[in-house]
Amino acid sequence: FTLPPLPRNVEFVPLTKDLIPSFKRLNSLTLPVPYPTSFYSESMTEPHHSLTIMALWHPTPPSDPPSVETEKPHLVGAIRCRLLPSSILYISTLCLLAPYRSHGIATHLLQTITARAAEEHKVKSVAAHVWEANEDGLEWYDKRGFEVTGKEEGYYSKLKPNGAMLVQKAISVSDLLA
Helix, strand or coil, X not given: CCCCCXXXXXXXXXXXXXXXXXXXXXXXXXXXXXCCHHHHHHCCCCXXXXXXXXXXXXXXXXXXXXXXXXXXXXXXXXXXXXXXXXXXXXXXXXXXXXXXXXXXXXXXXXXXXXXXXXHHHCCXXXXXXXXCCCHHHHHHHHHCCCEEEEEECCCXXXXXXXXXXXXXXXXXXXXXXX
C-alpha cells in the first residue's frame, strides 16, 4: 500500500468551536449513528482535543497567492480518538465526504493522529469498531494493516445487522515515520 502525498488543497487543523457545527454535519452525513452533544463538547477537552484533527479543503491551495475572491475552506474529513487502557488509541470517528475519498486524506489523518498519540501518549496500538455491514470500511482498515480481532453483537442497536467488528493494529516504525 503506497500513500500518495496529501493534496496541496488540504490543511489539517485542530477542532475549534467554529468548526463544531460542520463536524456534527460531517458525522451525520457519513456515519450511520448519531453522536450526542456531549461527544462534541468532550472533543474540546484534553486529551480528546489533541486526538482530534479536522481536514479542510481549500478551493485554492493555501500556498498559492491569494485570489481576489478567496473562498473559505470547507470541512471534508475528520478523525476523533480517545485513549483506552493498555496503551490503545481508539478511533471514535473517522469520516470523509465521498468526493474526497481518492486523495488519501483519511489515511493521512490516521497516520498523523497515530504518530502524535504514540509520541505524546505512548500508545502501542490503534483500534476501532466498524459496522459489520460496512464492507468498504472493513476493506479500508484491512489495507492499512488492521486485523479483525472480534465481533460485538448489538454494538449498533439501531442498525440492522447490529454487530460491529473490532479492528486493531499494532503501531510499527513505519507508522511513526509517515
